[in-house]
Amino acid sequence: MSAKENLGDYYADTAYTPTKRQQWEEANPERDTIIGSRLPWNRRTQDNGTNEEYGHNNIAISQNWEDQRVDKSLEGDDIFNVMKVRYDHQSIMPPCYKGSAKLFFMAMAVGKGGFFLSLWILSVAVFGLLVMAIFDGEFEESFSAIFMMAKLLFPIGLLMIFLWKGGRYLEGKHPSILYGMRKAPLWRLNRQTGLFTIYDPKKAWEQRLEAPFWEYDAFLQSSPDTQGSATYSLILYHPFKRIRQKLDAQFPPTKMPGELVAAWQFLQRYMDVSQPLPDVPGLEIHRHKDPTTAAADQRKGRNPRYWRDMDEASVKKIQEEKYRKNIRLR
Structure with a gap:
């Protein structure tokens, strides 16, 4: 039974579940690739994320964005139009900065x-x-x-x-x-619809590609920095449309590939409507709005203020523990 059948009409038919990716891979065993290390899709993604996702400051930042949204009665694309960023239970749309x-x-x-x-x-x-x-x-x-x-x-x-x-x-x-933020996003992940959208950087809000999340392959690509050391970026690539998108705006390039492997696990967990949202500080105030997450939290008896009631030192300790695990990921 699909997530939509379980949870009414909240999620679209294109919402992502691991089964859809498995079926798509079986139907497309040979597909185009690009230079870099292709990252695996997990059948059941662990609750993980980058070091930055566990920052204590994300609690205040997320609350500030939510207060602005409520005060201005913003919904849908208007959230990004006014605030130039979106990070909640429905969509991730990172800020698009000027040169x-x-x-x-x-x-x-x-x-x-x-x-x-x-x-x-x-x-x-x-x-x-x-x-x-x-x-x-x-x-x-x-x-x-x-x-x-x-x-x-x-x-x-x-x-x-x-x-x-x-x-x-x-x-x-x-x-x-x-x-100086631009007026339109670079890309959008939408958990509710299951779509990953790539926008034209030169034409505001014009889509280059919109396709189900499970149709993209994830790659780690490396390039030398000014000192010759390898710096890694996370890329989503559509093997049939042959369009790629760097995710640097949300997950900056790093010398630690394990951090970007954790970022890829975070994205899979975020988009998978058969599992609750990643349990990170910045998403806590939105957990009750997502049906799968709300149901899971109720079953587990999760404290709805788990992160917000925690002191900064305790959050920092968890952040460091996650980071130590991430740097070992490959």
Whole structure:
């Protein structure tokens, strides 16, 4: 019996269950592929996710988005039109940033790296000058040199920490100011309909492809960074339409392939209407709205405020445990 037959008319006929993927694979044993490691589809996906999905800050972010949605009476595509992001029981539509976002990310990275580099240089210089002063007895000259070094590095360190922490503040409080979000999404996952939609990045809301989630293959692709180290991205590829979509907007490129394997498991669990939603902090306030999830939580007696009643240190501990498991995934 299908999920739709079990749960009335909430889920569309195209809603994803592992059986549909199994049947599709059996019907399409030979299909086009792309360069990269093709990831497996799980018959029963474990409750997993990336390190970022378990961040304590996701509780406040998700609640803020929900408050905005309720205050403005937003439904459907209007949620993204107004808020430029959607992450709930029905859809995941990550923000689509303008090209200037890369410059801001670089500025924040330079700020963070520059601050710690300045601190390291000052520490080494102070240590070295003090050692010299002890052996030479020239304390006055050494303290004078330390003062001059601190005077030189202080404005540089101040600028670096401004770029780093100022960017982080704007990223959390006013992302539209920092990055400049585009008016249309890059892609959408819809649990209720089971469809994965890829949009034209140059034409707002124009679809390049909309197809059932189970028709896509997932790949890990690697590319060298500026230092030659492999950096991985998660890609969904339709083997018959030959259209691919990087999922960097939701799951940023990383040197840890296990994190993106966990991201792929998270997406399968999110879309599988035969299982409850992934139990992560950001989705907790939406769990009661999804029929499968609400029924499962009622059977298990799950505390509806499991994440929200947990202190930050406890959430952080779970996050670290998940991360340690993820880095071993292949």
